[in-house]
Amino acid sequence: MDAARALPRVGVTAPGRAASVAKSWIWLGLLLAPFLLFVVYPFAALVKTSVVTPTGAFTLRFYQDLFAIPRYLDKTWNTLAIAALTTTLSLLLGVPLSFYLWKRQFPGKRILVNLLVIPYMTPNYILALAIIFLFGQNGALAFALRRLLIDPEYRLPFNILFTYHGILAVFIFHSLTLVVFLVLALLAGIEPEYEEAARSLGASSLTAIRRVVLPMAVPAIAGAGVLVFSRVMVDYVVISLMGGYRYATLAVEVVNRYFGYLTYELAAALAVFLSTMTMAIMYGYLYWFRWRRRA
């Protein structure tokens, strides 16, 4: 970016400067008009819907409802809980796994690591389908066991559809590989000298990793966590597919309010609330990251 700023202004000569400034603003306006019209204006309309009564008066009633009615508090709680649970589990599993993969060499490791992009790039609804096909009562595992046990009536001891662990399984499939991928990408860039230096000063291998390498990986781990958390938090399709409305989150409830009950105002308030949270998380991470870099 800095190199580009140092460039001479292309095609600008001194006498044409005023004209070029005007032209510059016109350019800006033209290029940004679609975003103002189709992102900023709709969002403003959304906010407006959430604070105006059907008769046109200003009100904060819908936001009060959000925090007063147990039903909506439940949805908020659900949203945060499933996001936090997925994030914690995939970090707890994914981070040690990435460190292990980083340290160890075994045949097939490179290929496996490269292929991690498959689940990571698969749309979550296809992943959800695949998991239903795998672990559902009519899935591959059930069929295999039925043949193995020669019992056509055999049913798996767990249900994957309409259960909490079913939803969690899909999210973990989607997130664990993301964590491993991001952390491993960072670890690959760390020079081995750091760890060797720590070890030459007498630290054990584990201590060297914990005290020297792990702190360097914190931004990547936090970034992966933020990504996983916000991906789960905004999800609509996996939860509505796997859990019906029993485990509805805020995003599901927005859809439910809008299409089911046609209560625009509440749907809008829920939507504003949800996107405030996602924006806070993303920008919070961004600022933390910059602040950490500067410090």
Next chain:
Amino acid sequence: MSGGGRRGWLRLADVMVATLLGFFVFAPLAVLVLLSLTEEWGRAFRGGLTLRWLLEVPNAFGAAIAHSVLIAGVTMAATLLMSAMVAYGVLTRRVHGPILVDTLVMTPLTIPYIVLGLALILAFKAPPFRLHGTVWLLLIGHLMIAMPLGYRTTQAVMEATDLSLVEAARSLGASEWTAVRRVILPLIAPGLVAASLLAFVTSLQNYSLSFMIAPERYKLAPLEIFTYVFAETGAYSNYNLAAAVSLCMMLVLLSALGVVRWLTGQSWHENINV
């Protein structure tokens, strides 16, 4: 513990890690392949391989796939054009306020698709702009969510290119347009292809936004996949067909993303949309 014993344990750990990863990587793909190629799901392990379901895909999902590809294609072209213009304008300092531009273009990344969809509906269901229920709104929505990725890639490739080459060509008498077309364009072409493919993929795989704003009866592939899964009556419940169309879609997405990576050398994680 002796050295040999420790090595044995590590070997075992290697195998376990490899199995776990292999399971995460291959299990979903394998079950889709298996399902799409077996005659009848109940007899999945009794042989009877068939291409019937894959060949049935154009029949059953033809309209939906055509719509999805059309929307994704138009989104791709528009994203390419707009992100190239914005990036060039910002980098040659022809446009004021680069931070404002960046923020505005990137905003859709921070808004959940469901929320963006609801916002678009509420803004455009009534006059002055009545677009709700039209394909135009669907296109606009897809363009907005594809732009951040397209723009980021285009900007990265332009930043890496020496734009003062334009000045050099101009001093030799070329017009700016000629200079850009003949000098810059060939240099950034791979990056532009990558940006287009990312936009295409973003649009093609989107579920939530399409679910909100697609016109009624306008079928789209991601939405249609479930037709054959949750048909409770049983008459239409067809896991094989659903798996076949999912598999096709995955192959398209993965190969497009593979090309992006090959062209730009970007690592994968730079290309994901939350």
